[in-house]
Amino acid sequence: MSVNQLIFRNLKKNIKHYFLYVFALIFSVSLYFSFVTLQYDPSMDEAKGSIKGAAAMQAASVLLVAIVSIFLVYANTIFIKRRGKEIGLFQLIGMTKNRIFRILSAENLLLYFGSLFIGIFIGFSFSKLFLMILIHITGVSDIATLQFSSEAFIQTLLVFMVIYLVIMFINFIFIKKQTILSLFQVTSSTENTIKKISIWEIVIGITGMIAIIAGYYISTKLFDGAFTSINELAFAMIAILMLVIIGTYFFYKGSITIVANINRKRKQGYLNINEVLSLSSIMFRMKSNSILLTIITTVSALAIGFLSLVYISYYSIEKTSEERVPNQFAFQDEKKANLFIEELTKKEIDFSKIAIPIIQVEMNIEDILLSKVKEANFEVKNQILPVISEKSMGVNISENEVLFTGYSTTLEKFMSFKDDGEVIVQTKDKSTSLTYIGLKNDIVIPFKYTAGGLPTVIVDDRLFEELNNNKKEKIQLASSVYTGIDLKDNDDIVAADDLFNSLKLEDLNNESRLSYVRNQMSIMGLIMFIVGFLGLTFLITSGCILYFKQMGEGEEEKYNYTILRKLGFTEEDLIRGIRGKQLFNFGIPLVIGLLHSYFAVRSGWFFFGTELWTPMIIVMGLYALLYSIFGMLSVAYYKKLIGESL
Amino acid sequence: MSILVASKIHKSYGNKFNRQEVLKGVDLTVQKGEFVSIMGASGSGKTTLLNVLSSIDRVSGGTIHIDGKEITGLKEKQLAEFRKNNLGFIFQDYNLLDTLTVKENILLPLSITKTPKSEAHNRFSKIAKELGIEELQDKYPNEISGGQKQRTSAARAFIHEPSIIFADEPTGALDSKSASDLLNKLSQLNVDRNTTIVMVTHDPVAASYCHRVVFIKDGQIFTQLNKGEQNRQDFFQDIMKTQGILGGVHDER
Numbered sequence: 083m084s085v086n087q088l089i090f091r092n093l094k095k096n097i098k099h100y101f102l103y104v105f106a107l108i109f110s111v112s113l114y115f116s117f118v119t120l121q122y123d124p125s126m127d128e129a130k131g132s133i134k135g136a137a138a139m140q141a142a143s144v145l146l147v148a149i150v151s152i153f154l155v156y157a158n159t160i161f162i163k164r165r166g167k168e169i170g171l172f173q174l175i176g177m178t179k180n181r182i183f184r185i186l187s188a189e190n191l192l193l194y195f196g197s198l199f200i201g202i203f204i205g206f207s208f209s210k211l212f213l214m215i216l217i218h219i220t221g222v223s224d225i226a227t228l229q230f231s232s233e234a235f236i237q238t239l240l241v242f243m244v245i246y247l248v249i250m251f252i253n254f255i256f257i258k259k260q261t262i263l264s265l266f267q268v269t270s271s272t273e274n275t276i277k278k279i280s281i282w283e284i285v286i287g288i289t290g291m292i293a294i295i296a297g298y299y300i301s302t303k304l305f306d307g308a309f310t311s312i313n314e315l316a317f318a319m320i321a322i323l324m325l326v327i328i329g330t331y332f333f334y335k336g337s338i339t340i341v342a343n344i345n346r347k348r349k350q351g352y353l354n355i356n357e358v359l360s361l362s363s364i365m366f367r368m369k370s371n372s373i374l375l376t377i378i379t380t381v382s383a384l385a386i387g388f389l390s391l392v393y394i395s396y397y398s399i400e401k402t403s404e405e406r407v408p409n410q411f412a413f414q415d416e417k418k419a420n421l422f423i424e425e426l427t428k429k430e431i432d433f434s435k436i437a438i439p440i441i442q443v444e445m446n447i448e449d450i451l452l453s454k455v456k457e458a459n460f461e462v463k464n465q466i467l468p469v470i471s472e473k474s475m476g477v478n479i480s481e482n483e484v485l486f487t488g489y490s491t492t493l494e495k496f497m498s499f500k501d502d503g504e505v506i507v508q509t510k511d512k513s514t515s516l517t518y519i520g521l522k523n524d525i526v527i528p529f530k531y532t533a534g535g536l537p538t539v540i541v542d543d544r545l546f547e548e549l550n551n552n553k554k555e556k557i558q559l560a561s562s563v564y565t566g567i568d569l570k571d572n573d574d575i576v577a578a579d580d581l582f583n584s585l586k587l588e589d590l591n592n593e594s595r596l597s598y599v600r601n602q603m604s605i606m607g608l609i610m611f612i613v614g615f616l617g618l619t620f621l622i623t624s625g626c627i628l629y630f631k632q633m634g635e636g637e638e639e640k641y642n643y644t645i646l647r648k649l650g651f652t653e654e655d656l657i658r659g660i661r662g663k664q665l666f667n668f669g670i671p672l673v674i675g676l677l678h679s680y681f682a683v684r685s686g687w688f689f690f691g692t693e694l695w696t697p698m699i700i701v702m703g704l705y706a707l708l709y710s711i712f713g714m715l716s717v718a719y720y721k722k723l724i725g726e727s728l
Numbered sequence: 729m730s731i732l733v734a735s736k737i738h739k740s741y742g743n744k745f746n747r748q749e750v751l752k753g754v755d756l757t758v759q760k761g762e763f764v765s766i767m768g769a770s771g772s773g774k775t776t777l778l779n780v781l782s783s784i785d786r787v788s789g790g791t792i793h794i795d796g797k798e799i800t801g802l803k804e805k806q807l808a809e810f811r812k813n814n815l816g817f818i819f820q821d822y823n824l825l826d827t828l829t830v831k832e833n834i835l836l837p838l839s840i841t842k843t844p845k846s847e848a849h850n851r852f853s854k855i856a857k858e859l860g861i862e863e864l865q866d867k868y869p870n871e872i873s874g875g876q877k878q879r880t881s882a883a884r885a886f887i888h889e890p891s892i893i894f895a896d897e898p899t900g901a902l903d904s905k906s907a908s909d910l911l912n913k914l915s916q917l918n919v920d921r922n923t924t925i926v927m928v929t930h931d932p933v934a935a936s937y938c939h940r941v942v943f944i945k946d947g948q949i950f951t952q953l954n955k956g957e958q959n960r961q962d963f964f965q966d967i968m969k970t971q972g973i974l975g976g977v978h979d980e981r
């Protein structure tokens with residue numbers, strides 16, 4: 083048989099073996115190619131919006147290459163180890179290592195580039211789908227037909243060529259290092275043999291759990307006012323990261339073994355089938371895979387965390403837009419407001435207008451602040467706050483009272499108010515003490531007047547006049563009257579928005595809410611798409627890696643299934659046990675990843691939006707669902723193994 | 729009372745065009761409490777016979793009754809059910825799960841039949857004492873010797889008090905001291921518990937511990953020897969003689 087025939091036969095025989103490797107390849111290529119196609123597509127220009135958007139895409143594609151290449155190298159390592167016996171056999175019949183390497187490379191070349199082209203084809207079809215998703219979430223409406231981009235093609239080809247060379251290099255090293263003997267025992271030497279639990283492991287296990295809990299605890303205190311300076315905050319964040327990552331590693335290294343062992347001791351040797359099957363996996367293998375599992379857990383936690391945060395901001399765009407633009411059209415410049423009103427009247431669009439005079443006043447709010455924030459960086463004794471009259475709000479407030487409204491949720495985390503107390507208002511020459519009667523949620527004036535989210539102060543009209551006459555000129559803003567315009571009929575909003583834009587009224591101080599929301603949607607949408615794409619890639623690659631691991635584990639344990647079936651366990655018994663085992667194997671990294679990201683998101687979500695639970699639960703649920711598909715696939719694989727075992 | 733009745737067992741492997749008949753009509757009856765060994769040269773079909781009798785493999789023809797129940801027609805699930813209640817196994821390569829301790833391995837058959845825990849512990853301490861492996865109960869299989877592994881395997885076969893135990897070359901991987909040790913224990917248990925044991929072996933010493941030796945040649949029963957009132961030494965001589973006649977492969981010159 084010539085070498086060529088040998089290669090061909092090998093390929094045919096191994097195609098089943100390599101099925102997953104090929105799948106992994108096609109999958110990586112198609113993801114990468116569709117991403118790059120989008121990146122180069124002219125119709126993306128609008129979605130990309132700015133140079134920042136393009137740069138984000140660029141950075142994401144680099145990250146994508148990193149994930150994909152690590153994944154492919156890992157998959158290759160698993161599959162070359164499985165062929166150890168075959169390589170040993172070639173060596174035994176007198177082939178040189180170089181020759182074996184050449185055979186393997188040629189075989190790989192066919193597989194690799196075959197899948198590469200299939201992947202590019204699939205990737206191209208998928209990029210249309212991705213484009214549609216992108217257009218949907220960014221709200222950018224003109225759909226251009228996608229072109230097959232030769233730039234994207236060449237870039238994909240180049241990237242995967244380099245990965246191919248890396249893989250070949252690793253195979254080369256692998257073959258060089260092997261002796262005939264070690265090749266025959268390659269699979270058994272990769273896993274630790276069964277050992278007794280040592281004191282050291284108990285220490286590691288307990289340390290791990292303590293570290294994780296400590297990290298979580300600090301994270302809940304992070305923005306609670308406990309850390310006030312930037313340096314302290316940065317230090318706390320690094321500490322959390324270190325504690326949680328090291329804790330996770332120790333957790334896999336020791337804690338799981340300890341918990342499993344305590345449970346096992348309790349049974350006094352009388353184990354049921356579920357325990358028998360999951361024991362080896364949980365007690366012995368998780369330990370030897372602890373680095374891999376730590377990486378998977380940490381990166382999934384990052385992915386889920388980022389996705390949740392981005393989705394929180396996307397989800398809260400409508401809400402945050404109200405904070406920034408309280409009416410459909412918000413003007414600080416009265417001239418621009420009048421021009422717009424004139425045009426609206428001409429177009430016969432009905433609207434209502436409010437004009438709110440605002441003055442900035444220094445106040446002492448120390449008495450109504452909850453004590454813990456006293457040392458924060460706020461001038462609580464001389465805090466400048468915007469003041470409006472009760473008339474602008476249509477409420478009634480007596481002369482010695484004061485009502486707050488529209489406090490930003492982010493700031494509220496740092497500086498919360500008591501339910502009652504005294505506020506001292508200072509003007510040029512005198513100070514007046516007023517009774518604080520509470521905080522309302524309505525936002526009435528834009529961001530600009532409230533220094534980015536401080537509450538608006540409502541006072542009696544007579545007091546307002548008095549304050550206005552004695553105001554400190556130095557602290558007043560350029561605009562002292564806010565004009566808000568709302569349309570009577572919401573159907574006119576698009577026409578009015580077009581009018582607003584055609585008059586070129588928009589600047590930082592005069593905004594249309596619709597335009598603002600659209601703009602935010604396209605920015606956040608793009609970010610969400612990129613993070614989501616990377617998250618999905620990572621999810622699928624890590625799921626595949628766990629699945630490959632389970633395949634190997636299953637094959638090693640096939641002998642055990644034979645024994646158990648001889649003893650009289652039915653296939654159903656064993657499969658039930660395997661389900662339990664996979665619940666742990668896939669469930670533990672998933673649950674820990676979810677917990678990590680939950681605490682991460684919880685510590686700082688209020689910087690990103692106004693709603694925590696709905697977006698976070700949607701992201702986590704979707705992640706868990708996609709992830710569990712791999713668990714189910716692995717159970718199906720075990721089913722086959724068990725069926726064959728007797 | 730006969731506990732195992734096999735009649736006209738045929739077993740062949742391969743497909744329609746390339747068929748190899750391994751068992752060609754074997755009839756065998758085993759009485760309750762008997763210790764029987766099956767001997768034969770390699771390739772004679774003795775392991776196939778054991779696999780078929782013990783329901784691990786299916787027959788191509790013929791019937792097998794164990795404890796009055798016909799097992800040849802049973803479904804896979806019913807067979808598993810039957811195995812866990814009525815059969816015990818000892819294998820040449822021990823077949824212990826190396827992730828479980830000695831005690832956990834031994835208690836496995838009880839966990840399938842859902843025996844109450846206290847009962848399980850009683851049975852364990854009794855059989856472990858009888859086989860002398862009490863000290864080893866918390867050790868893993870890779871920490872103990874071959875002889876100890878095989879005694880563990882034997883304890884697992886006996887613990888659920890099956891009506892019949894099948895042993896496939898139990899001494900095959902043991903040194904002669906451990907082997908005789910194990911065989912003494914097996915005969916002891918055979919007497920004490922009145923358990924039926926069917927053992928496949930190619931070792932005449934091992935066979936001499938039995939009441940009866942069945943010789944298989946080319947898929948058929950060649951002859952049988954009964955120990956009767958003889959002592960083990962004389963029985964051993966008989967077995968050696970018969971094996972000489974059986975003669976392995978004939979010289980084709």
